[in-house]
Structure formats: C-alpha cells, structure tokens
Amino acid sequence: MARERKRLKLSATVTAESAGISRLTLHRIERGEPSVAAAAWVAVADALRLKIGVLPDPARGDQEGAAPLPQTIRLADYPQLRQLAWHLHASDAQLTPAEALQLYERNWRHLDRGALQPHEVALIRELSRQLGAGDLRV
Numbered sequence: 491m492a493r494e495r496k497r498l499k500l501s502a503t504v505t506a507e508s509a510g511i512s513r514l515t516l517h518r519i520e521r522g523e524p525s526v527a528a529a530a531w532v533a534v535a536d537a538l539r540l541k542i543g544v545l546p547d548p549a550r551g552d553q554e555g556a557a558p559l560p561q562t563i564r565l566a567d568y569p570q571l572r573q574l575a576w577h578l579h580a581s582d583a584q585l586t587p588a589e590a591l592q593l594y595e596r597n598w599r600h601l602d603r604g605a606l607q608p609h610e611v612a613l614i615r616e617l618s619r620q621l622g623a624g625d626l627r628v
C-alpha cells in the first residue's frame with residue numbers, strides 16, 4: 491500500500507485522514523503488521539482506490555480455460571474502446587492489452603455500458619482477470 495500511496499504522491503497524513511485512521515496505524519499497515527484490524531486495511535485500500543482480494547493459485551490450475559489475450563487490440567473491433575481512444579485518429583490503431591485495460595478503467599464513467607457488444611464484454615472480462623487480478627479499478 492505504501493508503494494501505491496507514494497505513486498499517487500499522497501502523504502501518510504492525508505492518506506490516514508482519508509481512511510479515518512491514525513498515521514501510526516497506517517504505518518503499521520504499510521509494514522504488514524498482522525495485528526491491525528481488517529477494517530483498517532479495507533479503509534486504507536478504499537482511500538487509495540485499491541481492491542483487496544484473493545489471487546488465484548496457478549498451482550491449482552485456477553487459470554484453466556483462460557482465453558489468451560491478443561498481442562494487440564484493434565480499436566476497429568471494439569466500438570466502445572474506439573470511442574474511449576478518440577485521440578488515436580488512425581483507422582487501424584491498435585493498443586496493447588495493458589493500454590486497453592488502462593483506457594477502460596480510466597474512462598469507465600464515459601462508457602455506454604448498454605451498447606457494449608458481447609465480444610467487448612468478454613475482452614473487458616479477460617483483461618481484468620488476466621491483467622487486473624479479476625477487478626476493474628473504476
């Protein structure tokens with residue numbers, strides 16, 4: 491959590507106040523002390539817009555049946571993604587899967603979710619599952 495807080499350029503004081511905890515508790519969380527209440531961990535994660543979850547165990551085969559992501563994603567194939575990437579003017583513009591996921595996450599509020607086609611929903615699901623630990627950060 492400290493890495494994300496620093497990436498966002500937030501001070502410990504601001505983060506602790508946003509989470510409704512003391513700076514000392516925040517520092518204990520960032521050090522990974524197990525004695526801190528789970529509610530405090532969740533509050534900090536929420537303040538930093540992080541998701542707390544359980545990652546699949548590759549040794550158990552939890553990823554079986556995962557559709558491999560393409561090397562590049564053609565905007566022409568995904569109408570809502572194309573609208574989010576309006577700044578890319580080329581008709582044959584392509585993004586990496588990571589770039590596509592970032593665009594969806596950053597601009598989710600601008601998506602017309604009712605207009606999402608089934609293949610685009612499947613793409614978003616696979617992007618979030620394989621690159622975003624199963625969650626969209628929206």
